[in-house]
Amino acid sequence: MPLLKIGSLTVDYRTSRGTIRAVEDVSFSLEKxxxxxxxxxxxxxxxxxxxxxxxxxxxxxxxxxxxxKIDGKDIxxxxxxxxxxxxxxxxxxIFQDPMTSLNPIKKISAHFAELIRTHEPNVKEAKALERxxxxxxxxxxxxxxxxxxxxxxxxxMRQRIxxxxxxxxxxxxVIADEPTTALDVIVQxxxxxxxxxxxxxxxxxxxxxxxxLSIILERCDRVIILYAGHMFEHASSTxxxxxxxxxxxxxxxxxxxxxxLADQKLAAIPGSPPNMLNLPRGCxxxxxxxxxxxxxxxxxxxxxxxxxxxxxxxxxxxxxxAKS
Amino acid sequence: MGLRSYIITRILxxxxxxxxxxxxxxxxxxxxxxDPVALHFEKKATPExxxxxxxxxxxxxxxxxxxxxxxxxxxxFGYFLEHGYPNLGKSMQTYEEVGGQIFSAFPATLxxxxxxxxxxxxxxxxxxVVSSKSYxxxxxxxxxxxxxxxxxxPIFLLGMIFQLIFGVYLRWLxxxxxxxxxxxxxxxxxxxxxxxxxxxGNLFKFFESLKALLLPSLTLGIxxxxxxxxxxxxxxxxxxxxxxxxxxxxxxxxxxxVTYGYALRNAFLPILTMMGLQFAILLGGAILTETxxxxxxxxxxxxxxxxxxDYTAIQGAVVMFGLFVTLVSLVVDILYAYFDPRIRL
Numbered sequence: 001m002p003l004l005k006i007g008s009l010t011v012d013y014r015t016s017r018g019t020i021r022a023v024e025d026v027s028f029s030l031e032k033x034x035x036x037x038x039x040x041x042x043x044x045x046x047x048x049x050x051x052x053x054x055x056x057x058x059x060x061x062x063x064x065x066x067x068x069k070i071d072g073k074d075i076x077x078x079x080x081x082x083x084x085x086x087x088x089x090x091x092x093x094i095f096q097d098p099m100t101s102l103n104p105i106k107k108i109s110a111h112f113a114e115l116i117r118t119h120e121p122n123v124k125e126a127k128a129l130e131r132x133x134x135x136x137x138x139x140x141x142x143x144x145x146x147x148x149x150x151x152x153x154x155x156x157m158r159q160r161i162x163x164x165x166x167x168x169x170x171x172x173x174v175i176a177d178e179p180t181t182a183l184d185v186i187v188q189x190x191x192x193x194x195x196x197x198x199x200x201x202x203x204x205x206x207x208x209x210x211x212x213l214s215i216i217l218e219r220c221d222r223v224i225i226l227y228a229g230h231m232f233e234h235a236s237s238t239x240x241x242x243x244x245x246x247x248x249x250x251x252x253x254x255x256x257x258x259x260x261l262a263d264q265k266l267a268a269i270p271g272s273p274p275n276m277l278n279l280p281r282g283c284x285x286x287x288x289x290x291x292x293x294x295x296x297x298x299x300x301x302x303x304x305x306x307x308x309x310x311x312x313x314x315x316x317x318x319x320x321x322a323k324s
Numbered sequence: 325m326g327l328r329s330y331i332i333t334r335i336l337x338x339x340x341x342x343x344x345x346x347x348x349x350x351x352x353x354x355x356x357x358x359d360p361v362a363l364h365f366e367k368k369a370t371p372e373x374x375x376x377x378x379x380x381x382x383x384x385x386x387x388x389x390x391x392x393x394x395x396x397x398x399x400x401f402g403y404f405l406e407h408g409y410p411n412l413g414k415s416m417q418t419y420e421e422v423g424g425q426i427f428s429a430f431p432a433t434l435x436x437x438x439x440x441x442x443x444x445x446x447x448x449x450x451x452x453v454v455s456s457k458s459y460x461x462x463x464x465x466x467x468x469x470x471x472x473x474x475x476x477x478p479i480f481l482l483g484m485i486f487q488l489i490f491g492v493y494l495r496w497l498x499x500x501x502x503x504x505x506x507x508x509x510x511x512x513x514x515x516x517x518x519x520x521x522x523x524x525g526n527l528f529k530f531f532e533s534l535k536a537l538l539l540p541s542l543t544l545g546i547x548x549x550x551x552x553x554x555x556x557x558x559x560x561x562x563x564x565x566x567x568x569x570x571x572x573x574x575x576x577x578x579x580x581x582v583t584y585g586y587a588l589r590n591a592f593l594p595i596l597t598m599m600g601l602q603f604a605i606l607l608g609g610a611i612l613t614e615t616x617x618x619x620x621x622x623x624x625x626x627x628x629x630x631x632x633x634d635y636t637a638i639q640g641a642v643v644m645f646g647l648f649v650t651l652v653s654l655v656v657d658i659l660y661a662y663f664d665p666r667i668r669l
Contacts, residue, residue, distance in 0.1 A: 054574055058565065059459065080579075088576030095574075100567040103586050105664055114585075115575050149665040165575060 001072050002029040003172055003205050004053065009066035011048050011057055020276045022048040022061065024229045032172065035199070035206040037216030037237070039252070040226035041273050046209045047096075049226070050175045053207070054087045070173075089119045092166035096178040098158035102150035108136075109146045111165060119169055135164045139194065156187035160194065167198050174199070175207045180215075192219060214256045217241050225249050228274055228284040231303060235310040245312040247289050283315070291316060331654065338650040342643060349642045350391060350635075358633040360416040381416055394639065412640035417632045422640040425625065430644070431515025432502055433621035436544065436613070437606035438516075439537055443545025445599060448552020453588060455553065456560035467553060475550030483543040483616035490539060498536050500618035507532050540617040544610055548602060555598055559591035566590075593664055600656035607652070608645040 011023040023045040030036055040046040051057050053068055055075050067074045070086060078086070087093075095101040102111060112132030116123055123131075133143035139160040150158060159179060166174050176195060180188035196219060199206050210216050216223055217237045225233040225246065233246040244250045254267035271288035274280055280287055286296040293315060301315045361377045369377075378384045382393060394413060397403070403411040409423035418425075455467040474482075491499035502517055503509055510520035510529050517533035563569065564587050572582045609623025618624075622641060629637035661667045 056570060056573055058570070084576040084578070086576070087574050093571070093574040095567050095571055097567055101571045103568045103572065103590070104666060105589055106585070107665075114577055114581065118575070118577050118581075151666050162571070 003032045003034075003071065004030040005067075005069040005072075006053070007067045007069075009049070009052060009068060010064050011045070011052055012062050012064050014060045014062060018277050022229050022276065023052065025066075026226075026229075026231050027066075028224060028231075028234060030173070030205055030207070033203045033205055034222070035208065035220040037220035037223045038207060038209045038226060039211065039213050039216050039223060041211060043228070043273055043276060044226040045229040046211075046226050047177050050093070050177050050207060050209050053173075053175060054091050054093055055083055056087075056093075085119070088115060088171070089169050090171055091173045091175065092169070092171040094159075094162050094166050094174065094176040094179045097182045098155055098162050099182065101162055102158060104150055107147055107149055108132075108153075108161060111161075112146070112168060115165055115168060132164075132168065135168050136161075139164050155183050156191065159183060159187075159191050163191070163194060163198065167202065167204070170202055171204060173205045173207065175209070177209045178211070179208075181211075213252045225252070228276065228279065230284055230313060231311070232285070232313050233311065234303075235308070239308055239310055243310070245306065245310070245317060246314050247291050247316075248285050283313075327658070331658070334650075334654050334657070338647070341650060342646045345646045346395075346639065346643055347391070349639055350394065353633070353635045353638055354387065356633070360633040360635060363632050364417055394636075398643075410643075412643065413636035415629075415637050416634045417629070417637075422636050425637065426622065426640055426644055429620060429622050429625045431512075431517075432619055433607060433609050433614070433623065435502075435516045435518065435537065436540055436610060436619060436621060437603060439541035440544035440548060440610070440613075441599065441603050441606065443541055444548035444552050444602075447545065447549035449556045449588075449595065451549070452553045452556020453560055453583065455557045456564060457583065459561060468557070471550040471553035471557075473550070474546050475554070477547065479543060479547045479610075479612045480616045482547060483540070483613060486539050486543055487616075497539050499539065502536050502620060503529075503533050504536070540610075540613050540619055543616070544606075544613045551598070551602070552595070555595050556591065559594050560587055563587045563591040589663070593660060596659060596663070597656060600652050600659075601649075604649040604652040607648040608641075 006029065007027045009023055009026045010021065013020040013022055022043075026045075026049060028036070038046045038049060048057055048061065051061075052063055053070075053075075055063070055068070055078075057063065063076050067076050069075070070090060073086075075083060075086060102108075109129055109132060112135070113125055113128045116128040116131060117125065120128075129146065133146055136143050136146060141157060141160060141164075145153075150161075153161065159182075163179075166176075174195075179195065180191050183191060192215065195206065195208075198204070206220075208216060208220055213223075213225075217240070220237055222236050223234070223240050224231055225240075225248065227248055233240065233244070233249045235243075240249065241253070244253050248269070251267065251269035255269065257266055258264060269288055274284055274287070280297075282298045283289070283296040283301050286292045289296065295315050299315075301313050301318070303311050303313045304317045305311055306317050361374050361381070361383065364377070365374060375384075382390055385393075397411040397413055400411045407421070407423060409421075409427045412422040412426065414420065415422050415425065451467045451470070455464045458464050487499040490497045498504060507529060510517060510524045510526060510533075513520050513523055518530055518537065521527075521529035521533055569582060569586050572586045577586075607622075609621055609626055610619075611623035611627055613619065614621045614623035615627065622644070626638065626641050629641070
């Protein structure tokens with residue numbers, strides 16, 4: 001049984017201006033210890049997808065269809081009080097902005113003590129703090145700083161604390177939602193290394209969410225490319241890197257700068273992502289696609305299995321059907 | 325800067341504020357039409373009598389001499405030690421010490437202010453939190469409606485409705501005064517009847533004074549709660565969608581911990597500021613409530629004195645009011661630093 005199994009997940013935001021389908025018909029599964037990257041532009045639904053895994057899609061978001069099974073348990077249909085034992089204990093979430101993810105009026109010690117004693121009520125306060133100090137030490141933060149408040153730490157340190165909170169209970173799955181976007185480049189690499197070393201040490205599965213395909217290719221076993229709520233391509237990192245099939249993925253890969261070609265002019269994908277309240281008919285990418293065919297403007301392409309566990313949502317790869 | 329020097333600086337800073345306030349009231353009272361002496365005699369006295377009275381009150385002296393005399397009285401430390409209140413001069417109507425009058429009217433106002441603040445805070449914060457948690461539901465709309473209605477309804481109207489229901493028809497509660505006239509007030513220790521009667525160990529007096537307090541403080545509390553509900557709801561809504569609240573939920577913390585330990589404790593700071601200001605205003609006397617319920621507090625004292633252009637009494641009341649506002653805001657600032665570790669005094 002896979003650790004995580006998502007089937008035809010669809011999430012809507014019911015806003016006053018209309019319904020936005022942020023995630024549509026997404027299916028994938030994740031084995032224990034595996035790393036998966038979710039790549040997409042802002043508004044592609046990657047954070048919504050990540051938050052759906054712990055059923056914390058913000059208001060007015062609703063999971064309208066599909067299932068999210070963790071160890072075979074469908075969390076979409078779980079009562080709220082049972083969800084609590086999954087959040088933090090089985091699945092931990094690291095947010096994008098470490099500056100705002102800690103409660104400004106609570107000490108770091110309180111953050112850890114609350115977490116540990118919520119999930120392990122038998123642990124005494126002092127014991128919980130001991131454990132928290134060990135966690136901090138492993139993260140390269142002096143243990144005595146546990147009595148400080150969040151504002152007394154730098155951004156990178158705060159993200160390390162967030163990682164510590166996420167991994168303190170040794171969860172099966174960690175979801176890191178753009179964990180380094182708010183940090184500078186040097187700290188970024190350190191944070192990602194830290195995540196990777198913790199993952200190797202404890203054998204957790206990891207879902208890394210990013211808009212940066214190069215980071216994902218470097219650090220994840222598998223990649224899912226999201227565009228306007230749709231899975232566009234799904235393959236292993238090596239396969240996707242060697243053999244990108246979707247025109248959108250190809251565009252993304254071409255827009256990664258190469259250090260050896262300093263004078264290279266970066267390729268860009270023309271246009272911008274569609275308005276989610278007013279999606280184009282047919283394929284969501286066709287207005288920006290240089291391979292656009294007649295059928296793309298009228299029909300939505302299905303996710304096509306092209307072998308080697310490689311899936312693409314593009315009519316270019318549907319044998320025979322593209323001509324109809 | 326340490327807490328102590330902060331408090332001392334703040335207290336010293338209140339002196340120029342109070343002085344400015346005092347000078348303005350001093351001038352405005354004397355510029356406004358109306359003469360305390362003429363109002364006192366109701367035009368039945370001869371010009372000579374009125375002149376004598378003017379001289380007695382010191383109103384014949386030039387303005388600046390009156391001003392200096394008044395200020396001089398304020399800093400009379402010997403007087404303060406002897407009476408326990410500052411020398412605010414003598415009333416121009418009753419010739420009693422203004423300080424003494426204010427001092428005896430104040431406990432009634434303080435007691436009413438404390439109880440109505442408790443009622444307003446409990447109703448306001450509780451309903452505000454519930455409302456924000458059930459955002460855009462029927463319950464949310466109902467609570468918001470309640471908040472708007474209580475905010476808009478005139479306080480004397482609600483007071484009179486309560487008086488009619490609980491006092492006249494049901495006869496459960498008295499409609500006015502601090503205590504049933506048949507009952508002797510408890511020995512004055514704090515001046516607050518509910519506390520003094522408890523200190524005396526007299527439960528009967530305690531319930532009597534509580535009964536008298538119930539309608540006015542409920543009226544005032546409900547009226548104020550509208551503003552508190554609004555404030556609590558907006559601040560909670562803002563805080564509930566912050567990252568650290570979502571992050572706390574993502575760690576599986578209990579719903580109540582997230583709502584109170586994370587959201588409310590952060591949303592509470594702006595509410596605290598408003599509560600402090602509101603409390604200070606209440607300490608200056610809830611004029612309409614005190615009038616509706618014949619409550620012998622500062623509010624009624626001020627209204628009575630204004631009608632007679634009692635310069636000294638008004639000045640004294642304003643000085644006290646300024647003092648309350650500055651003291652309460654000092655306390656609020658200290659509490660703020662206590663609640664928010666990012667603020668250092």
